[in-house]
Amino acid sequence: MTRFKLNTGAEIPAIGFGTWQDEGAQKDAVLEAIKAGYRHIDTARVYGTEKAVGDGIKESGIARNQIFVTTKLWNNKHHPDDVPKALDDSLRDLQMDYVDLFLMHYPVAAKRGDDPIPKENGKPVTEDIDYIDTYKAMEKLLNTGKVKAIGVSNFSKGQMDRLIKHVSVVPAVHQTEGHPWLQQHEFLKWHQTRGIHVTHYSPFGNLNQIYSANHLGKLIDEPVLIEVGKKYGKTGSQVCLAWAITMGISVLPKSKTPHRIRDNLEGDFKLSSEDMENIAKIDRKIRFNDSSEDMGMVFFDDLDGKGTKIP
Numbered sequence: 201m202t203r204f205k206l207n208t209g210a211e212i213p214a215i216g217f218g219t220w221q222d223e224g225a226q227k228d229a230v231l232e233a234i235k236a237g238y239r240h241i242d243t244a245r246v247y248g249t250e251k252a253v254g255d256g257i258k259e260s261g262i263a264r265n266q267i268f269v270t271t272k273l274w275n276n277k278h279h280p281d282d283v284p285k286a287l288d289d290s291l292r293d294l295q296m297d298y299v300d301l302f303l304m305h306y307p308v309a310a311k312r313g314d315d316p317i318p319k320e321n322g323k324p325v326t327e328d329i330d331y332i333d334t335y336k337a338m339e340k341l342l343n344t345g346k347v348k349a350i351g352v353s354n355f356s357k358g359q360m361d362r363l364i365k366h367v368s369v370v371p372a373v374h375q376t377e378g379h380p381w382l383q384q385h386e387f388l389k390w391h392q393t394r395g396i397h398v399t400h401y402s403p404f405g406n407l408n409q410i411y412s413a414n415h416l417g418k419l420i421d422e423p424v425l426i427e428v429g430k431k432y433g434k435t436g437s438q439v440c441l442a443w444a445i446t447m448g449i450s451v452l453p454k455s456k457t458p459h460r461i462r463d464n465l466e467g468d469f470k471l472s473s474e475d476m477e478n479i480a481k482i483d484r485k486i487r488f489n490d491s492s493e494d495m496g497m498v499f500f501d502d503l504d505g506k507g508t509k510i511p
């Protein structure tokens with residue numbers, strides 16, 4: 201499998217296994233994924249799947265150091281005093297003594313406490329904690345050996361600029377939404393020139409049913425992707441993954457369906473520059489995952505997809 205080098209020197213497998221949603225199916229899905237050959241698994245405190253991920257990895261019998269595991273700090277644990285305990289809680293459920301990558305899930309702090317999405321009168325309750333201070337608390341975890349690398353997710357360009365000006369450790373990874381309908385080439389270049397690896401979530405665009413954008417048709421059925429795929433004996437979904445991998449981006453396909461779990465791993469190949477140019481033409485700049493209203497901060501304000509009305 202293709203692997204990319206992080207600014208820590210570690211390698212991240214290009215295809216990681218997503219574990220958001222379908223909590224009850226995740227232990228078997230993770231086990232199936234590892235059997236198929238995945239060696240990178242993405243979870244998060246808020247998904248409620250850390251225990252299932254840990255169980256799946258244990259049952260697989262594959263040595264811990266052969267699998268790249270990512271988890272994420274949730275918004276209600278942004279206070280610097282809460283960060284070490286939040287990591288310990290994740291590690292306990294994952295049943296491991298370190299994670300390969302610990303990400304700040306969002307740049308917004310929710311009210312401290314145990315409610316992951318605290319609301320009052322239907323409105324999200326935030327806390328005045330700067331994501332810079334949260335990140336500095338994450339930096340300290342590097343010395344404990346409990347995290348091998350740290351990074352962020354769902355930051356805007358302005359937030360990334362501000363972050364790297366004020367912290368000592370350049371994030372190893374920025375995990376963001378990305379797919380052929382939300383290509384963000386400029387933002388990718390911005391990361392690459394600063395040694396920050398980009399990981400794409402929702403690599404199949406609107407396939408996640410929570411995005412309720414079925415009327416657009418499926419990204420994986422785009423004629424260009426199907427035509428390109430024919431040249432390589434691959435499907436539209438596999439071309440979605442290869443498109444990102446060709447640019448040095450890692451991807452996190454999620455599936456609870458054994459044959460899809462296996463098929464998605466076959467998206468690890470490179471496309472020709474001609475094929476990449478053709479796919480560049482279908483960028484619709486549509487962002488499907490934007491929880492700004494739910495979380496009380498305007499996310500992605502300077503990025504593609506903000507303000508693009510889903511037709």
Ligand SMILES: NC(=O)c1ccc[n+]([C@@H]2O[C@H](COP(=O)([O-])OP(=O)(O)OC[C@H]3O[C@@H](n4cnc5c(N)ncnc54)[C@H](OP(=O)(O)O)[C@@H]3O)[C@@H](O)[C@H]2O)c1
Nearest residue numbers: 218219220353401402403404407408452453454455456457
């Ligand atoms: N950092 C963040 O804020 C953030 C946000 C979103 C996601 N993520 C991460 O990224 C992962 C992936 O994103 P995602 O779950 O939104 O979307 P996704 O992987 O793009 O799509 C998942 C959906 O596509 C279906 N599917 C998977 N492979 C398929 C195939 N080959 N053909 C047809 N359908 C297929 C799955 O169905 P079945 O499961 O029923 O097979 C599921 O409904 C998440 O699981 C999570 O780990 C992170």
